[in-house]
Amino acid sequence: MPIASHRIDDRLVHGQVVVGWGQPLDVAFLAVVDDALAGSPWEQELYRLAAPPELEMRFVTVDDAAAQYGAWAADARVGIVLTADVETMARLASRVAAIRRVTVGGLHAGPGRAERLRYVFLDAADAARLEALAARGVDVVAQDLPAARPMPLAEWGRVPA
Amino acid sequence: MPARAVLAGHGDVARGLVSAVEAIAGRGATFVPLSNSGLGGDALLAALRDAVEAHGVRVVFTDLPAGSATLAARRLQRERPDLSVVAGANLAVLLEFAIRDDASPAESAEKGRAAIVAWPGAGG
Numbered sequence: 001m002p003i004a005s006h007r008i009d010d011r012l013v014h015g016q017v018v019v020g021w022g023q024p025l026d027v028a029f030l031a032v033v034d035d036a037l038a039g040s041p042w043e044q045e046l047y048r049l050a051a052p053p054e055l056e057m058r059f060v061t062v063d064d065a066a067a068q069y070g071a072w073a074a075d076a077r078v079g080i081v082l083t084a085d086v087e088t089m090a091r092l093a094s095r096v097a098a099i100r101r102v103t104v105g106g107l108h109a110g111p112g113r114a115e116r117l118r119y120v121f122l123d124a125a126d127a128a129r130l131e132a133l134a135a136r137g138v139d140v141v142a143q144d145l146p147a148a149r150p151m152p153l154a155e156w157g158r159v160p161a
Numbered sequence: 162m163p164a165r166a167v168l169a170g171h172g173d174v175a176r177g178l179v180s181a182v183e184a185i186a187g188r189g190a191t192f193v194p195l196s197n198s199g200l201g202g203d204a205l206l207a208a209l210r211d212a213v214e215a216h217g218v219r220v221v222f223t224d225l226p227a228g229s230a231t232l233a234a235r236r237l238q239r240e241r242p243d244l245s246v247v248a249g250a251n252l253a254v255l256l257e258f259a260i261r262d263d264a265s266p267a268e269s270a271e272k273g274r275a276a277i278v279a280w281p282g283a284g285g
Binding site for chain 1: 171199201202203204225226227228229231232235236239248
C-alpha cells in the first residue's frame with residue numbers, strides 16, 4: 001500500500017499525527033526518519049511509550065529509509081513517513097523517486113522563521129528547499145489535519161522579495 | 162495559594178480545565194496552564210521548563226499521552242528526576258490533586274482513572 005503521507009512536522013510523533021491522522025486513516029506504522037533519533041534509544045522509547053501500543057514505530061536514518069522505503073510501500077498496512085525538518089525530507093525524496101507528494105504539517109516559529117500559515121514558519125533556506133522539491137515535480141502541500149484542504153506551495157511558500 | 166503543578170495540553174484545554182477546577186472547588190490557582198499552540202518541540206520544552214522553574218512546582222499534568230506536551234514533560238523529567246508527570250489528566254484527576262494537599266500525583270491519577278465510566282446504549 002502506498003505510504004499515506006510524507007509529513008514534515010517538527011513535533012514528529014504527537015497528537016495530530018497519532019490521533020488526528022492515525023485514527024481516521026487506520027495508520028499501523030510510523031516511519032520516523034531522523035539521523036539523530038535513530039541513534040538515541042532513550043528518545044525512541046519516549047515516543048513509543050507515548051503512543052498506542054498497536055502503532056508500530058520505526059526510527060531510521062535517511063540511508064536506512066531510502067533502503068527500506070520499497071518494503072514500507074509494499075506493506076499491506078497504512079504507514080506514514082515523518083521527518084522533523086525540510087532538509088531531511090528533501091534528502092530522502094532525492095533518493096526515493098516514489099515520493100511524489102510531501103506534506104508540511106507543522107514547522108513552528110523560531111529564529112529567522114517567518115509565518116506563512118498558522119502552523120508553518122519558514123526561513124529562507126527551508127523555503128528554497130521546498131521550492132527545489134516542487135521544481136523536481138514533487139507536489140508540496142501544507143495540511144495539518146485530514147479535514148483541512150491541502151494547500152499548494154504556491155499559496156504559502158514564496159520567499160518575500 | 163501557590164501553584165503546585167503545571168497543566169499542559171492542546172489548544173485551550175489547560176485553561177478550560179483550570180477554569181473548571183476553579184468553578185467547582187475554588188482551587189484553580191493550584192495549576193499553571195500552558196498551551197502547546199504555536200510551539201515546536203524545543204519551544205514547548207523551554208516554555209514548560211520556564212513554568213516549572215518560575216513556580217517552583219514538581220508536578221506536570223498533560224492532556225494526551227501521545228501529545229507534544231507529554232513528550233516535553235518527559236524530556237524535562239530527564240533533566241529533573243524529581244519531577245512527576247501524569248499524562249491523560251482529566252477533571253477528576255485535577256480536582257483530587259487540587260482539593261487534597263497531600264494527594265500524590267499517582268493517587269490523583271488513580272482517582273481520575275476510576276472516574277471514567279461508560280454506560281453503553283442499546284447499540285453498544
